[in-house]
Amino acid sequence: MSVTATVAKKIDAVLFDLDGVIIDSNKAIISAWLTTAEEYGYSFTQAEVDRYIIGASHLFTLDNLFPDRSDSEKKVIHSKVDQREEEAIYRTIDGVEKFIYRLRNFDVKVGLVTSSWPEKIKNVMEQHNLNFDCIVCRNDVQRGKPDPQPYQLAMEKLAIAPENCLVFEDSDNGIYSAVAAGANCIAVKNDHFSHIPYIEDFNQLCIDDSEFSYQLANANKGIAIRPL
Template sequence: MLKSVLKAVLFDLDGTLADTDPLHLLAWREVLAPYGLKVDPAFYRERISGRLNPEIVRDLLGLEGKEAERLIAAKEARFRALAQGLRPTPGLPEFLERIREKGLLWGVVTNAPKENARHVLEALGLRPPLLVLAEEVGRGKPDPLPYQLALRRLGVAPEEALAFEDSPSGVRSAVGAGIPTYGLLTGHEAEALIREGASGVIRNFTEFAWPEYTSEK
C-alpha cells in the first residue's frame, strides 16, 4: 500500500507557536484572586489549560451569562496587555520556511478568542492562510470538530496532515480527527500528551524530524 503524501501542517496557537501559557497563568491568577482561587502551575495545567473560557469560569465559579462575559473580557484584556514582545517557539521560523519550500498548506486551529488569536499572530508576524477559531465553529477542543473543519477547508485527508499541540485536550482533538499529532512540552508532561495519542513529543521545532512519507519539492 502506498504511503500518504504530506500536504498540510496544522498548529495550535497558545503554547505551540509561542509559549504564552505563563502569561495566561498570570492573567487568570489576577482575575480569580478576588474569588479566593489560587492559580499555580499545577492548577493551571489541570483546570484551565486547553479549555474554552466559558467552560473554565462555569467549572471554577459557576458563572454564566453577563457576569461570566465580564470576567472573561477582563482576563483576556489583561493577557493582551501582558503579551507584548512575544517571540516564536524556537525553530518555528525555520520550520515555516521548510513548509513553504515543500509547498505544504498550513493553518492554525485554536480555542483562543478571536481578538487574542489576532493579537498573538500579529505579535509574531504570522499570517496563516487558514485560521479556525473554536468560538466560530461552535465546539472547541477536545472535540475534533475544529480540526475536522480545518481539513475540509484545506481539502486534505487526515493522514495527509500533521498537527502540533501542547495540551492533552488539543492532542485529543487532533487525534480524534484522525491526524498524526506531535506534542510540544511547553506546559504538560510527555506522558499526558502521549496518553491522549500523540505520535511523539518535542521541546521545540528544532527537534522535529520530518516523517519519511513527506514528499520533497
C-alpha cells in the same frame, strides 16, 4: 523520542496550535486567569490549571472553574482575562518560525487552530509576521478543545483528509482534540502520551530527503524528529 515507521505518512497539511506551540504564552494565560480569579476570591491548584486552563476553550474553563457564577458574571470574568492576554508581548517557541518558513517551500497547507480569538491572533501575527492558509479560532466553533470540532473544521476548510494532516499541540486538551479528529499529532513539550511522539522545540525537527516519517505532499522530502 523519534518516530519509527517503515512507510512515511503522506502529509498535505500541517496544523499548529497557537499558545504553547507557536508562542510561549502559557505563563501569560495562567497569570491572566489566576489574577482575575483572585479578584473573585478563587484560587486553583496546579492540577486544575493543567486540566481546565491550558489548551482549553474559555467556556470549558469558565464552566469548570467558576460553576457557581452566573452567565453575566462569567462574561465579565472572561472579558478581564482576554484584556490581560491581549496586552501581553509573546516570544515564539524556539525554531517554529524557521520551520514554518521551510514548509512554505513545499506543496502543503499550513493552518492555525487555536482557542484564542481574532484580536489576540492579529496581535501575534503582526508581532512575528506570520500568515496561514486557514485559521480556526474559538469564534468559529460551538465546541472548543478538547472536542475535535476545531480540527475537523480546519480540515474541512482545507479539503484535507484527517490521515493527511499533521498537528502540533502542547496541551492534553489540544492533543485529545487532534487525535479525536483523526489527525497525526506531535506533542510539543508534552510527554504524557506514550503513543504520541513529542519534541522539546522545533529545532528538534528537520526536513530532508532521507529517514523521514512524514512525507511532504508531492515532494521527495519529509519531516523527521532528531533524537534528543
